[in-house]
Amino acid sequence: MARVLVYYAHPGHKHSHVNRVMARAARAIKRITFVDLYAEYPRFGIDCDREQLLLLEHDVIVFQFPMFWYSTPSLIKEWEDIVLEHGFAYGAGGDKLEGKRMLLAITAAGPSEAYTTDGYQHFPMRTFLTPLEQTARLCRMSFASPYVLYGSLQAPDAGLVEPHVEGYVQLLEAIRDDRYDFEASGTDVTVGFDSLPIREEV
Amino acid sequence: MAEILLLAFLFLIAGVVAVPIASRLGLGSVLGYLLAGIALSPLLTKLGVDVESIQHFAEFGVVMMLFLVGLELEPKMLWEMRARLLGLGGLQVTITAALITGGATLFVDEWSYALTIGLVFALSSTAIVLQTLNEKGLMKSDGGQAGFSVLLFQDIAVIPMLAFIPLLALPELADIAQFFNSVDPSSEAAGGSDGGMSLVEGLPGWQRALVTIGAIAFVVVGGSVLTRPLFRFIAIARLRELFTAVALMGVVGIALLMTLVGLSPALGTFLAGVVLANSEYRHELESDIHPFKGLLLGLFFITVGAAINFDLLFSNLGLVVALTFGVIAIKAAVLYGLSHVFAIRGADRWLFTLGLAQAGEFGFVLINFAVTQKVLPDPAANPLSSLLLLVVAFSMLLTPALFIAFDKLIAPRFANAQTRDADDIDEKGSVIIAGHGRFGGIVNRIISSAGFKTVVLDYQSDQLDVLRAFGIKVFFGDATRPDMLHAAGIEEASMLVIAIDDKEQATELVRHVRGNHPHVYVVVRAVDRRHVYELWAAGARDIIRENFDGAVRAGRSALEALGMHAYDAERQTRGFVVHDQKQMRDLADVYDPDIPVHENPAYVERTKAFIDSYADVMRGNSAAFGARIDRAWQPPTLAVPESPSPRCSATSAA
Numbered sequence: 001m002a003r004v005l006v007y008y009a010h011p012g013h014k015h016s017h018v019n020r021v022m023a024r025a026a027r028a029i030k031r032i033t034f035v036d037l038y039a040e041y042p043r044f045g046i047d048c049d050r051e052q053l054l055l056l057e058h059d060v061i062v063f064q065f066p067m068f069w070y071s072t073p074s075l076i077k078e079w080e081d082i083v084l085e086h087g088f089a090y091g092a093g094g095d096k097l098e099g100k101r102m103l104l105a106i107t108a109a110g111p112s113e114a115y116t117t118d119g120y121q122h123f124p125m126r127t128f129l130t131p132l133e134q135t136a137r138l139c140r141m142s143f144a145s146p147y148v149l150y151g152s153l154q155a156p157d158a159g160l161v162e163p164h165v166e167g168y169v170q171l172l173e174a175i176r177d178d179r180y181d182f183e184a185s186g187t188d189v190t191v192g193f194d195s196l197p198i199r200e201e202v
Numbered sequence: 203m204a205e206i207l208l209l210a211f212l213f214l215i216a217g218v219v220a221v222p223i224a225s226r227l228g229l230g231s232v233l234g235y236l237l238a239g240i241a242l243s244p245l246l247t248k249l250g251v252d253v254e255s256i257q258h259f260a261e262f263g264v265v266m267m268l269f270l271v272g273l274e275l276e277p278k279m280l281w282e283m284r285a286r287l288l289g290l291g292g293l294q295v296t297i298t299a300a301l302i303t304g305g306a307t308l309f310v311d312e313w314s315y316a317l318t319i320g321l322v323f324a325l326s327s328t329a330i331v332l333q334t335l336n337e338k339g340l341m342k343s344d345g346g347q348a349g350f351s352v353l354l355f356q357d358i359a360v361i362p363m364l365a366f367i368p369l370l371a372l373p374e375l376a377d378i379a380q381f382f383n384s385v386d387p388s389s390e391a392a393g394g395s396d397g398g399m400s401l402v403e404g405l406p407g408w409q410r411a412l413v414t415i416g417a418i419a420f421v422v423v424g425g426s427v428l429t430r431p432l433f434r435f436i437a438i439a440r441l442r443e444l445f446t447a448v449a450l451m452g453v454v455g456i457a458l459l460m461t462l463v464g465l466s467p468a469l470g471t472f473l474a475g476v477v478l479a480n481s482e483y484r485h486e487l488e489s490d491i492h493p494f495k496g497l498l499l500g501l502f503f504i505t506v507g508a509a510i511n512f513d514l515l516f517s518n519l520g521l522v523v524a525l526t527f528g529v530i531a532i533k534a535a536v537l538y539g540l541s542h543v544f545a546i547r548g549a550d551r552w553l554f555t556l557g558l559a560q561a562g563e564f565g566f567v568l569i570n571f572a573v574t575q576k577v578l579p580d581p582a583a584n585p586l587s588s589l590l591l592l593v594v595a596f597s598m599l600l601t602p603a604l605f606i607a608f609d610k611l612i613a614p615r616f617a618n619a620q621t622r623d624a625d626d627i628d629e630k631g632s633v634i635i636a637g638h639g640r641f642g643g644i645v646n647r648i649i650s651s652a653g654f655k656t657v658v659l660d661y662q663s664d665q666l667d668v669l670r671a672f673g674i675k676v677f678f679g680d681a682t683r684p685d686m687l688h689a690a691g692i693e694e695a696s697m698l699v700i701a702i703d704d705k706e707q708a709t710e711l712v713r714h715v716r717g718n719h720p721h722v723y724v725v726v727r728a729v730d731r732r733h734v735y736e737l738w739a740a741g742a743r744d745i746i747r748e749n750f751d752g753a754v755r756a757g758r759s760a761l762e763a764l765g766m767h768a769y770d771a772e773r774q775t776r777g778f779v780v781h782d783q784k785q786m787r788d789l790a791d792v793y794d795p796d797i798p799v800h801e802n803p804a805y806v807e808r809t810k811a812f813i814d815s816y817a818d819v820m821r822g823n824s825a826a827f828g829a830r831i832d833r834a835w836q837p838p839t840l841a842v843p844e845s846p847s848p849r850c851s852a853t854s855a856a
Contacts, residue, residue, distance in 0.1 A: 045776055 004032040004176050005058035009065045009073045011038055017156050018107050018149060018164065019066055025169050026064070032176055033058060037075050044078055051083040056096060060175050061141070063132075064105040064168075066152070070128045080135065089139045098140040101182065103175070104132060105168060106190075107152035115150070125190050145185035147171055148192060167193025174198040209251060216242050217500050230337055232330045233602035235500050239507020246508050257505035257566070263498025264329050264563060265457050266491055268357065268468045271332065271350075272475020273484050280476055283351055290348060290544050291355020294558075298536045299324040305532065310586065314370040315579075318572050319590065321363050323529050327562035328353045328468075329499055330601050335557070338605070339694075345550030348541070349557050354472075360564050361466045367568065370577045401462040410464075417463045421456055421470055425477035433483050433678065449490035482666055485659065485677045488689035502563065510595050514588055522589065526596045530604075534559040549608075549616035556604040556612075565594040632657050633697045634690050636681030636711065638669065641727055641748060642701030646674075649699075657690045682707045684714060692719050700726040709736045716741035734786060735793035754779055785812045 008023045010016055013036075027034045033054070041047075055061065065072050087093045108115070108125065115125040125148060126133075136143040149155060149164045174180040174196070184197030191197070216238035224234025246253055280287075303320030310316055331349060332341075340346045401413055429452075436444045453471055460470030478484055515522055534555050541551040569590050572578040578587045632655040635642050642658065650656045658674075659681040660666060669676050679686045681702065692698070698715055700708050708726060715722055725744045728734040737745050754775050761771035789812075792804035799805050 045780075 003058040004060045006034045006062045009037040009076045046082045060101045062103045067108045100141045102136040102141045103144040104146040107149045112150040146190045148190040163193045230602045235503030236507040239504035243508040253508045260502035265468045266495035269471035269475040272472040276479045286351040291352045295324045322565045322568045325356045325562040325564045326558040345553030368575045414463045425474045446490045482678045485689040486679045489685040525593045530559045552612040560597040560601040561594040635699045637702035638676050697723045712740040712742045738790035
């Protein structure tokens, strides 16, 4: 069994259509740890010691957030600045996160076609995520293919919220129960609810 | 004297013994009182007590109850209820009266008897139903609200009924009826229009109408204009009991006035209640009248139980039971049908149907009145009226059973249908704020501007006047009194914010609420450090030191002015707050209110440790809190190489 830690960050929680439902579903999953970062640190006073302890107690660190300006909401960045200390997460003696996994669960407003060299976002999704990918690498963690919902603003009308949330739950449960095939997807792709590499049995 | 004391003692002991047992068995207080009355009845007969006259006295409890109901109901809400009040209530009374009249013609030969019986059984029991709904917390449900509309209409409808019944008297008896009209001794208390004294007796119709309208106008205008100066006047004396005296005086006075002009006292006090519902004295009045209402209603239910004529009941058991169930079935059918028309759904429909299916206390009044008016035959000659009284009493006796049936059989079936999305419940119980000074006022502004409902209590009359001038709604009352908290709705409240000045009273209030209302979240203002420990010991966990945040900001401001970068000053003070709160909590755990702190060894030891840690900061020792806040922004080269960071306790803990 893998110990899963979900960090959820959404400053506009109450206006959310997808992330809020995802968060509620994730919170209800048994035997995983769920942290609503903005509820935990409404005044950005992140407690470094507590967060590092939490990281040490888990194997898979999931960040769930909506894409803001091709990056994370600002509290996640603050969290990185404070928690991923030299000597803890990287650098000399910084091996405490070695062997753990990082997984991103992202919603993006643009459609998947936009995230191509010809699309209006001009770069593939994975290009925008390279800072996080490299952060994981520097911390000797492996970076899994992100679980992405494109076109999130249209998702409620398109009936995509329910399958995406359902997929998210299956994904988290599969990781917890060691049924998730982290190696199945490539290094340059993202996965959606219809392409989850979940094994049937352990 | 001894007789009165004996009687009072008997009633009290019967209630004190029977009600807790009944409540424990899930039967509700009303059935408890009724059973107490039944148990008492042989003793009362032996003592030759006139139960009926006690019942008339106790009916005043109904008057008080309607006053309290009015207090809960702002005029705006009453206006919004008008469709249900007139439509639902009117149809219920008319249809039920018609059906039961029709049914009664099969049993009695005179159509006037049948019509009287129809009117009697169209009414339901305001006393039992409202008491039970309140007890079960169902008053605010849709079924409870619909039931309340109907009951209110019935209470108003009693007045025209009392006027109408004498007209039913047989022609040859009309003269005698006229004679009795002026000497009728009964039914002053609840709805009797022809009491001994009257202001309108013998006046021509238009003058009578004028006096009546004048009386109502006096209640409405007087209630809204006189209350404030009156309460301010008695506040000078600073005596608790004066408020109770004024509240009682008001209710009794209005009831008297209404009786004198031939209106229902229940209606009059209800009206006064509605007028005062917007006043800041509402909760004060409520907590003053509440115990009297409870006791009188209890007495009323006991007398209902005691008045059951068991000889007649047993000799006609089959008939009474059959008639009772017949009445309940007809009434329930009408209510059920109306609930479809007025879109009352689910469990509420059944609450409405079963809750109002009994006959009511006004039935006693109407039957007695009809007998004295010769509309119904004399009980000595014909047992009809005694039988009717039995059916009314028996149906009231069965009401708790119907509520139990609702609780056990019907409510569970609909329970699942009402689960809501847990994340979307923003509407919770209200927040009670005790004390509206500089502190409580800001708390109130923040909470209410976020859309939460607040109930603010303050005990300073002059403060209230200032606030009212700015349109801020604050109720007059002392939040440290349990009955006041009750009136302010502590049972339904989700939170209490204690912002009163007196340290000991604040601590006592915390202790009371933690002990008696553990569901209420408490936020409390502490005056100083010692007070924090006392509050902690009393069970408070969300304690706000009133000067702390201000002092922290002043410290930060000073650091900035001393040349520290604003962000460094922010982190420095933030670190201080974390450290100080930890210290506070650690000391609170060892604080003992009974031992002076300097004689408490654990307290002294921990304090010394904290003083040492401050000294470390002064010497620049990095193990103290000051270093922690700089940790994140130290360039990696400054961190100790080769080994885990010495400052990170997490690493060493792992």
